[in-house]
Amino acid sequence: MRRSRRLTAWLACLFSLASLPLAAQDAADAQARTQALVAFQRDLVSVLAPRADATPLLAAALLARTLPDPPKFSDFHALIERAAAAPGHGPAVDWVRLADCDERAGDCPNAKALAALETEAADNAAVWLLKLGQDLRAGDTEAAHADLARAASAKLYDDYTGASLQALALNVGLLPPPTSVQYPGGGAAGIQVVLTFSLASLQPQPVLxxxxxxxxxxxxxxxxxxxxxxxxxxxxxxxxxxxxxxxxxxxxxxxxxxxxxxxxxxxxxxxxxxxxxxxxxxxxxxxxxxxxxxxxxxxxxxxxxxxxxxxxxxxxxxxxxxxxxxxxxxxxxxxxxxx
Structure with a gap:
């Protein structure tokens, strides 16, 4: 998906979570804080990118997803692909990989990720509702009915936001955030919770x-x-x-x-x-x-x-x-x- 749209959405989530402290600052201070936070986010990605197991790589991918112009070896695509190749990565990684696509090219959601989910998470209604939306957009009513039947027969509905929250919360504390990005009274945990919940809120979702x-x-x-x-x-x-x-x-x-x-x-x-x-x-x-x-x-x-x-x-x-x-x-x- 387009990085500018992701960055805009991330900033909106970030500012909505911490609107009170930001409201008292002038535009220059707010911009400086944002730049410092983006730099901190880059540092976290740099620390996590060398890891080989799925959960830290998932966290790194989520952190990299909103960054402007990340290096190719540590951008969202590279990191989520590595997470998906890690042993025992599970469907939560493939769910996030759905967003590794280009809306302008009309290839969203990621076809390989959706195909993987249809196999490894066939009992999850969220997968079939995602496919249902895709089939409705394509005008394939018969396929949409079949998707609905699969969703209705599923055992659960899980969009894996909890897994993304967990991955982020486990890893955002690897580096201390600079004092320039911390809010009064919040300390390091305050900015860590902002990153965790704002980035997880960008989780792919079926259009309901x-x-x-x-x-x-x-x-x-x-x-x-x-x-x-x-x-x-x-x-x-x-x-x-x-x-x-x-x-x-x-x-x-x-x-x-x-x-x-x-x-x-x-x-x-x-x-x-x-x-x-x-x-x-x-x-x-x-x-x-x-x-x-x-x-x-x-x-x-x-x-x-x-x-x-x-x-x-x-x-x-x-x-x-x-x-x-x-x-x-x-x-x-x-x-x-x-x-």
């Missing part, structure tokens, strides 16, 4: 709104969509869970189930809102940053980390009775429907 539209518009696939929805409600990400709840709300004929799905989506919105508040505080709260990094190092999924972080910080999993998502929450919350 077309799935919702297919399920809403095509009566022939309703049964598969209901089965898929049940699976997605236990998916690895808020996006997947949101789609699963949306499918139950729109496809289940039982009004009680529809209402329960609406209630569960409100709970999910609260969890996303509360976790976003935690990550926004972390750059200037060293203890919170260390705690989030420790959770990320344990592995799991994006949702398991979210729930563990809320519990660890005494934040209820369910919202107060009077709480409703704000307009900002609605804009940031996972959306599954195209309507």
């Amino acid at each position: 709104p077309p799935v919702a539209k297919l399920c809403e518009d095509d009566a022939a696939v309703k049964d598969d969509c209901r089965r898929l929805g049940k699976l997605l409600e236990w998916g690895s990400s808020p996006l997947a869970r949101s789609l699963g709840l949306h499918l139950r709300e729109t496809l289940d004929p039982d009004p009680a189930q529809q209402e329960d799905a609406r209630r569960a989506r409100r709970v999910l919105a609260w969890q996303v809102h509360s976790f976003a508040n935690l990550t926004a505080r972390a750059p200037t709260d060293a203890k919170l940053a260390r705690d989030l990094l420790a959770l990320a190092r344990e592995g799991g999924t994006e949702m398991s980390l979210t729930l563990a972080a809320l519990r660890a910080n005494g934040i209820p999993i369910e919202p107060p009775a009077a709480w409703q998502p704000s307009a900002q929450d609605a804009a940031q919350a996972p959306q599954a429907s195209t309507r």
Whole structure:
């Protein structure tokens, strides 16, 4: 994918995670901080690039992905290819390798990575939803229906964000970040959590709104969509869970189930809102940053980390009775429907 777009997205994630400290700085200071952070990121890649095992190479690839003009031997392509060639690399590496492609050439996602995932992660609905989106774009409805059936029969939905978070959290501490990039009160952990969570947020994702539209518009696939929805409600990400709840709300004929799905989506919105508040505080709260990094190092999924972080910080999993998502929450919350 185009490096300029990745860099823009990374900077947006970075600044959104630490917007309060950055808001008080003038443009020159902010630019200097960004340049120093990019230099630190390059140093981390240089330290990790000589490694031979998959997890450090995955971390190096994720760190290199947003860098402008990296050396060819340590750019995203070179590093993710080496990670994919490492013994026991697992599907999490091939999932990130999906992004090793050129949108302008129309070759996204990476065909070799997708083919590998269809074999090594055939029980993962995320793989088939990714392929479904590809087939819908190609106008192949029959293949899209087959993809949907495979997704509905899968055992889990995992977009491997948890694995990317783990790889980054395990390796961003190999070098001490310069004081020039640290935020007041956050120390080294503050900038490490910014790198970890902002870079992991660029994880490849299936485009889910077309799935919702297919399920809403095509009566022939309703049964598969209901089965898929049940699976997605236990998916690895808020996006997947949101789609699963949306499918139950729109496809289940039982009004009680529809209402329960609406209630569960409100709970999910609260969890996303509360976790976003935690990550926004972390750059200037060293203890919170260390705690989030420790959770990320344990592995799991994006949702398991979210729930563990809320519990660890005494934040209820369910919202107060009077709480409703704000307009900002609605804009940031996972959306599954195209309507």
